[in-house]
Amino acid sequence: MLDKIKKSQEVIKAACEKVGRRIQVMEVCGTHTVSIFRSGVRSILPDGVKLLSGPGCPVCVTDQGYIDVVLQLADRDDCLIATYGDMIRVPGQDGSLETRQAKSRIVLSADDALQLAKTYPDKTVVFVAVGFETTTPATAVVVRDAAHQGIKNFCVLCAHKLVVPAMQTLLSAKNDKIDAFLCPGHVSVIIGYEAYAPVVNQYKRPCVVAGFEPVQIMEALAEICDQMAKGQPMLKSMYTAVVTAEGNLTAQALVSDTFDVTDAYWRGLGKIEQSGLELKPKYEAFDAFKRFGLTEVPGQCNTGCRCGEVLCGLVDPKDCGLFGQACTPESPIGPCMVSSEGACAAWYKYGS
């Protein structure tokens, strides 16, 4: 393993010298962020490479406006909120779900959320459906189950998002600092690595899918740097154990049967066309936005929090005036500090 890391280091160093400037690689997966920091990959990277933590943590990219809608529903007497763990601490305009513990339950899977609806027949269970393509199929399964089983006190507040449109938006921005993408591992299990072809073809940036072990990440970075040195940006999966070109077709079919692609709000990136999912009209009875007559409006954040810029790779967490002072994992102000997969939490815990 050490040999492989050493070889990757050499390839990266040689490539950086040839490129003649710093190569900036963005990862768009919270688990990659955590793995990179925890394993110390940053400390063994040659100086010529800088890693940016992009919009890969679902909690972090969820817009403030959505958080406020969740809290609004939690305040209704007839609702019970079912949510994945980290969302519970994200501050809205008025507290968080953590301050409404009697009205919310942490679930480990979408299936648990549907079971809650059976346990509490006198409440409407609202599932806080956030996450990228890895998590979306689970929501599709339980919506289908709820429809088949005729469960009426269950609905989904859908904020599922698509990774590729976010990558394209980042590259379209004039302030783009991104030379290449380290593509997410488990999102790619579902969508398949061919899904990144538009990014490579349109923007001519390397897109390399990586596994989560430090050596796999180093090898993927070496591949990226080598492509940069050769001036040949390519699409490549280096996580061949589980990532195929076409992905999980069963999951894709379920998702496209359950959701329509729609515009979505992202923290930091704003509104991105065709980057989110909403339930199809045939499942509108399970759509919490429709059931409660709610609309998500882009949220205002007046705290001085710079999570949005962090997510775009424009600033490092330490550049935010709140970082480590007013904003810590124990008392987070922004979502990138709330989630253990967030860039700010990783910087805080492991240092830069």
Add this chain to the structure above:
Amino acid sequence: MCLAVPARIVELEDDRAKVDAMGNRWQARTTLLPDVKVGDLVLVHAGFAISKVDEEDAKKTWELFAHLDDFNETTDKPFG
């Protein structure tokens, strides 16, 4: 959010399985992998098996997890 854990299917009824990773057992659904059977190794994300995985890759990941002090926490959480 992308966290997924390799686990072996030890019981299976329709699309509901019990899976095992290093002695930790929990429920998972196999709806997204219609062809799996008892004994198969799968990658489990937020209570759903999303892909088959081979023995070698699973072992590598388990070894990695074994070195993490928060493994128990991570198996309990759909994302970290």
